Amino acid sequence: MPQTSTTSILFFFVFVSATLVITYWAAKRTKTTEHFYAAGRSITGFQNGLALAGDYMSAASFLGIAGLVALNGFDGLIYSTGWLVGWPIILFLIAEPLRNLGKYTFTDVVAYRLQQKPVRIAAAIGTMAVVLTYLIAQMVGSGTLIKLLFGIPYVWAEIIVGGVMIMYVLFGGMIATTWVQIIKACLLLGGAVAMALIVLSKFGFNPINLFAQAAKEGCDPAAAAGSQMFCYGGKVLEPGIKVVTGAWDAVSLGLALMFGTAGLPHILMRFYTVPNAKAARVSVMWATIWIGGFYLITFILGFGSMVLVGQKNILAAGGGGNMAAPLLANVIAGEVFFGFICAVAFATILAVVAGLTLAGAGALSHDLWVNVVRGGHAPQHEQMIAARAASLILGICAVLLGIVFQGQNVAYMVGLTFSIAASANFPALVLSVFWRKFTTWGAVCSILFGAIGTLVLIYCGPTIQFDLLGPKAAAAGSPKEVVDAANAAIAAYKADIMAKWWYFPLKNPCIYTMTGSFLIGIVISLLAPERAAQEGFNEVERRAVLGEPKGAAAE
Amino acid sequence: MHDHEQRLHAISAHRWRIAFVLSAIMLAAYYGFILLVAADVGVIQEMVRAGKAIPAAGLGGQITLGMRLSDGLSVGVLLGALVIVFAWVLTIIYTKWANGVYDREIEELSHLAR
Numbered sequence: 001m002p003q004t005s006t007t008s009i010l011f012f013f014v015f016v017s018a019t020l021v022i023t024y025w026a027a028k029r030t031k032t033t034e035h036f037y038a039a040g041r042s043i044t045g046f047q048n049g050l051a052l053a054g055d056y057m058s059a060a061s062f063l064g065i066a067g068l069v070a071l072n073g074f075d076g077l078i079y080s081t082g083w084l085v086g087w088p089i090i091l092f093l094i095a096e097p098l099r100n101l102g103k104y105t106f107t108d109v110v111a112y113r114l115q116q117k118p119v120r121i122a123a124a125i126g127t128m129a130v131v132l133t134y135l136i137a138q139m140v141g142s143g144t145l146i147k148l149l150f151g152i153p154y155v156w157a158e159i160i161v162g163g164v165m166i167m168y169v170l171f172g173g174m175i176a177t178t179w180v181q182i183i184k185a186c187l188l189l190g191g192a193v194a195m196a197l198i199v200l201s202k203f204g205f206n207p208i209n210l211f212a213q214a215a216k217e218g219c220d221p222a223a224a225a226g227s228q229m230f231c232y233g234g235k236v237l238e239p240g241i242k243v244v245t246g247a248w249d250a251v252s253l254g255l256a257l258m259f260g261t262a263g264l265p266h267i268l269m270r271f272y273t274v275p276n277a278k279a280a281r282v283s284v285m286w287a288t289i290w291i292g293g294f295y296l297i298t299f300i301l302g303f304g305s306m307v308l309v310g311q312k313n314i315l316a317a318g319g320g321g322n323m324a325a326p327l328l329a330n331v332i333a334g335e336v337f338f339g340f341i342c343a344v345a346f347a348t349i350l351a352v353v354a355g356l357t358l359a360g361a362g363a364l365s366h367d368l369w370v371n372v373v374r375g376g377h378a379p380q381h382e383q384m385i386a387a388r389a390a391s392l393i394l395g396i397c398a399v400l401l402g403i404v405f406q407g408q409n410v411a412y413m414v415g416l417t418f419s420i421a422a423s424a425n426f427p428a429l430v431l432s433v434f435w436r437k438f439t440t441w442g443a444v445c446s447i448l449f450g451a452i453g454t455l456v457l458i459y460c461g462p463t464i465q466f467d468l469l470g471p472k473a474a475a476a477g478s479p480k481e482v483v484d485a486a487n488a489a490i491a492a493y494k495a496d497i498m499a500k501w502w503y504f505p506l507k508n509p510c511i512y513t514m515t516g517s518f519l520i521g522i523v524i525s526l527l528a529p530e531r532a533a534q535e536g537f538n539e540v541e542r543r544a545v546l547g548e549p550k551g552a553a554a555e
Numbered sequence: 556m557h558d559h560e561q562r563l564h565a566i567s568a569h570r571w572r573i574a575f576v577l578s579a580i581m582l583a584a585y586y587g588f589i590l591l592v593a594a595d596v597g598v599i600q601e602m603v604r605a606g607k608a609i610p611a612a613g614l615g616g617q618i619t620l621g622m623r624l625s626d627g628l629s630v631g632v633l634l635g636a637l638v639i640v641f642a643w644v645l646t647i648i649y650t651k652w653a654n655g656v657y658d659r660e661i662e663e664l665s666h667l668a669r
Contacts, residue, residue: 077635085585092574212627233611237629238621247593254589285650
């Protein structure tokens with residue numbers, strides 16, 4: 001693997017300086033909470049589409065999917081498609097009522113006709129569960145990655161990411177965050193397209209030739225890199241059982257990926273930055289186009305690194321496959337391009353954690369402080385102080401969590417995040433917009449069940465019990481007796497845990513927790529009807545269609 | 556005013572019908588793909604349990620998504636890519652319709668209300 005080049009550090013400094021200049025410009029325009037949370041509703045649909053793509057295309061989806069495809073072939077496509085098909089659902093069911101009914105957070109919509117305090121507290125818990133698990137995944141990933149890419153010690157990497165991100169959010173609010181997302185999305189898409197074109201140029205610009213090379217047999221997969229390309233046999237074009245361990249797991253994972261997207265608070269928050277529902281629709285359309293195109297390209301990059309870098313070299317670089325894309329850049333276009341892709345990966349992480357922190361700050365200050373503690377009546381300057389204080393606290397929390405979770409395997413955290421989002425936030429949001437009889441306590445119980453149920457079932461499932469708490473396999477190259485003993489210990493441990501009554505066999509619990517969340521919301525609402533909530537539904541229906549009335553003249 | 560409310564309801568109900576139909580189509584397409592994956596994973600698990608090794612060449616026509624259209628293209632890869640293209644098509648169709656036809660009707664109605 002190439003040493004940290006001065007180029008990558010140079011690229012990174014250019015990116016950080018440019019974004020900090022934008023933050024300075026944005027800070028002068030951030031005077032009210034409408035600017036801080038919603039960029040003054042001044043972002044166009046096309047811009048917001050890019051920003052949504054920037055918020056969504058995390059390091060997990062760029063480096064992670066490229067690595068997953070490079071090591072497993074076809075299976076990476078399960079993630080790519082799942083992460084994309086949530087977007088049309090957001091467009092058809094969520095975007096419009098969300099934009100028309102809410103102010104700053106998706107909780108505004110859930111609480112619109114229900115009792116403010118209990119719903120906002122529950123929804124803030126749902127939001128924070130998603131934001132914190134996603135932040136841990138991003139921060140730990142970033143520390144490890146930056147250590148690999150730039151050779152900076154882990155703790156310093158955390159502090160740098162946290163520090164720059166706090167600057168964006170604290171001073172520039174949503175305006176700065178939006179432009180950071182847009183710049184990052186352009187860099188990421190540009191870098192990925194350039195890489196894919198160079199890869200495809202070696203295969204007559206036909207991806208099928210690339211896949212055919214990977215599916216060839218007979219050449220030695222352990223051969224040295226260089227002129228020779230690697231190949232692995234046709235199984236790379238078919239489903240395997242490493243990523244998805246069983247049929248139910250596949251279905252459950254699919255649910256979490258698809259509906260989780262529609263419950264991510266930092267994505268939902270972006271809909272308030274555009275002036276109206278029309279622009280909200282346009283922004284989802286563009287986001288779907290960019291993200292879908294990006295995933296198709298990532299699939300090519302994954303196969304490209306499988307063939308041109310080789311699985312053995314990818315694994316040897318560490319990071320569990322995450323280095324596939326940067327290594328590919330190095331093989332096809334040299335160290336300068338490697339540096340550029342590393343800097344883009346760093347920028348990606350920065351932008352995503354900034355979006356997450358802002359969403360968390362919205363829940364803490366707008367939902368909890370202003371609407372619960374102060375009962376919805378807080379002067380503008382106090383709201384701004386609360387918003388900034390919440391951003392600072394969350395930013396520091398992110399750094400601390402990143403340091404506490406150092407060295408932990410957090411790959412499951414991304415799946416956990418999507419499961420919580422799909423189980424806690426999505427059902428309450430849908431029921432509050434579509435179902436007249438939905439009640440305050442239905443919402444509260446549905447959200448809490450989704451959040452807590454997911455956490456408990458993941459804890460009782462194979463990911464935590466086997467991969468994290470179970471005995472580890474013997475190190476590669478150990479004597480045969482040691483390997484056998486370790487394997488026997490693992491088998492005994494697994495059999496023991498699987499016999500326990502509380503053991504939950506699925507890696508992803510979404511199929512139970514999301515269904516349960518809907519059922520609990522419906523049953524509790526039917527058991528104890530709430531008159532005021534039903535009467536308020538007419539207003540919800542009307543406003544979901546027409547939007548905010550424009551002054552008194554509209555009435 | 557009553558008449559106005561009724562028209563609003565009718566337009567809104569029309570949009571929801573279209574939104575639900577499109578959502579159902581998207582779900583069916585994606586879940587069709589996921590169920591094919593799940594079925595294939597089931598077959599592979601069965602083989603592993605029976606102690607059979609999965610050949611490096613893959614199972615090819617023995618599983619649905621493994622069928623080959625050419626040397627480098629399996630049904631699985633093609634369908635996965637098509638799911639993404641399909642999502643594009645649905646979002647573009649909906650956005651064009653909602654921002655054109657639907658928004659014009661809503662606009663007319665809110666003018667009438669004033």
